[in-house]
Each structure stands twice: as structure tokens, then as C-alpha cells.
Amino acid sequence: MTTFPMPADEAEARALQDVLRERVVLDESGPPPGTGHVTGVDVAYDEERDVVVAAAVVLDAATLDVVDRSTARGKVTFPYVPGLLAFREIPAVLAALEALTADPGLVVCDGYGRAHPRRFGLASHLGVLTGLPVIGVAKNPFTFRYGQPGPHRGDFSPLLDGEEEVGRALRTQEGTRPVFVSVGHRTGLDNACAHTLALARDFRQPETTRRADALCRAALREAVA
DNA sequence: GCGACAG
DNA sequence: ATCTTGTCGC
Numbered sequence: 034m035t036t037f038p039m040p041a042d043e044a045e046a047r048a049l050q051d052v053l054r055e056r057v058v059l060d061e062s063g064p065p066p067g068t069g070h071v072t073g074v075d076v077a078y079d080e081e082r083d084v085v086v087a088a089a090v091v092l093d094a095a096t097l098d099v100v101d102r103s104t105a106r107g108k109v110t111f112p113y114v115p116g117l118l119a120f121r122e123i124p125a126v127l128a129a130l131e132a133l134t135a136d137p138g139l140v141v142c143d144g145y146g147r148a149h150p151r152r153f154g155l156a157s158h159l160g161v162l163t164g165l166p167v168i169g170v171a172k173n174p175f176t177f178r179y180g181q182p183g184p185h186r187g188d189f190s191p192l193l194d195g196e197e198e199v200g201r202a203l204r205t206q207e208g209t210r211p212v213f214v215s216v217g218h219r220t221g222l223d224n225a226c227a228h229t230l231a232l233a234r235d236f237r238q239p240e241t242t243r244r245a246d247a248l249c250r251a252a253l254r255e256a257v258a
Numbered sequence: 259g260c261g262a263c264a265g
Numbered sequence: 266a267t268c269t270t271g272t273c274g275c
Contacts, residue, residue, distance in 0.1 A: 076265075076266085078265090078266055079267090080267080113265060115263040115264070115265090116263080116264085118264055118265055119264095143265065144265065148264085150263095154264070155265085169264080171264050171265085172264080172265090173264060173265090174264090175262095176262065176264095208275095213264085
């Protein structure tokens with residue numbers, strides 16, 4: 034079981050990110066798209082009742098069929114603070130991942146990895162804690178700049194923090210806004226985009242995220258019913 | 259100081 | 266994230 038040190042305050046959380054960042058592995062390209070397993074993780078909240086539910090859904094990367102799934106319920110332990118999302122989401126996500134029977138393969142999460150003020154977003158954090166290859170696919174650009182990618186599926190443009198490419202704005206479907214891909218752990222950016230494109234075969238968001246989102250919402254309704 | 263700000 | 270019906274468009 035992976036333990037998660039919960040910081041007492043925001044300053045402590047930022048300091049922890051600065052320490053853990055040193056453990057991120059960026060020189061591996063990661064598993065090739067279309068092979069093995071890909072796992073989506075997501076979290077839903079009921080702030081009123083102080084309930085958080087995470088879901089993990091394992092897909093066959095070639096067919097996008099569901100191979101395994103799990104949920105984990107817990108209590109909200111950290112507020113949403115931009116830049117500190119991981120401290121709010123990871124405890125429940127770790128529990129859901131540990132409840133899986135199948136090998137997770139590559140993990141895809143909502144949010145960012147390197148595209149983060151301190152280069153240590155949710156995807157990086159989850160990767161360091163689990164040792165798994167992880168990428169982040171976000172729906173919004175956070176604070177970063179980017180040029181509009183071309184109109185076709187697969188077109189992309191760099192997500193920039195100053196001059197540094199911290200991720201990419203990737204168009205997964207024509208006629209929809211791009212998604213924002215960044216590397217978390219043990220995966221290269223080209224490969225992360227290739228995975229995202231393969232997983233977003235039918236919709237703007239990767240199938241992993243859609244499945245995990247639907248599952249944690251359903252489990253939350255169940256939990257508070 | 260003010261605004262912006264993954265989920 | 267979450268609150269929420271109908272509705273414009275393909």
C-alpha cells in the first residue's frame with residue numbers, strides 16, 4: 034500500500050512538491066500506444082457531506098474495452114488550491130488503483146504533469162508515488178500560453194511557460210477545443226500525445242477519462258444516496 | 259495590490 | 266469540481 038503524506042498547510046505542500054519533483058523520471062518514452070493496458074482515474078466530490086469517491090478503469094489499449102474497474106470512498110482532506118490539486122485527489126486515487134486486479138499499464142489522469150508552476154502536477158505526483166508511467170490530459174490551459182493548433186485531429190501546438198514547452202494543446206477531434214497534454218512520469222511528450230489521440234478516437238476526451246468520470250460520479254451518487 | 263487559476 | 270432545463274445544431 035502506498036502511503037500519502039498529507040501536508041499541514043499550503044506552504045508545506047509546495048515544499049513537498051519541490052522535494053518529490055526530483056524523483057520524476059523524464060528519460061523514458063513509455064509504453065507504446067495500442068498495446069497493453071491504459072487506466073483512467075478520476076474523482077468526484079460531495080463537499081456538503083464531506084465525501085470523495087475515486088474511480089480507476091482499466092482498458093485494453095488496442096480495443097478500448099474495459100478490462101477492470103474499481104472505486105474508493107474517502108473524506109475530503111484538502112481544499113482545492115490551484116497548483117495543489119494533487120493533495121486533494123491523490124489519496125482516493127491511490128486507494129482506487131490499489132483495489133484493481135489488473136495491471137494498470139499507463140495511467141491517464143485529468144490535469145497536468147510537467148505543465149505546472151513547479152513542474153510537478155497531479156500526473157507527476159501520482160507517477161512518483163506509484164512508479165507507474167503517467168500522463169496528464171487537462172480540459173483547460175491553466176495559466177499557460179499556447180497558439181491555436183490546426184483544425185484537424187492530431188494537430189497540436191506547444192503549451193508554453195515562457196520559452197519552455199511544458200505540454201501541448203492537442204486537437205483530438207475536428208470542431209472541438211483542444212485538450213492539454215503533459216508528461217507525468219516515465220513517459221515522453223510525443224508518446225503521451227500519441228496515447229491521447231488513440232484514446233480520444235471517438236470523443237474530445239480520452240476514453241479512459243470518460244469511463245473513470247462516469248464511474249466515480251455513479252459511485253458518488255450511490256455513496257450519498 | 260489585483261487578477262488569474264488543473265479539478 | 267458542482268449548481269442545472271431547455272435548446273441550438275449536426
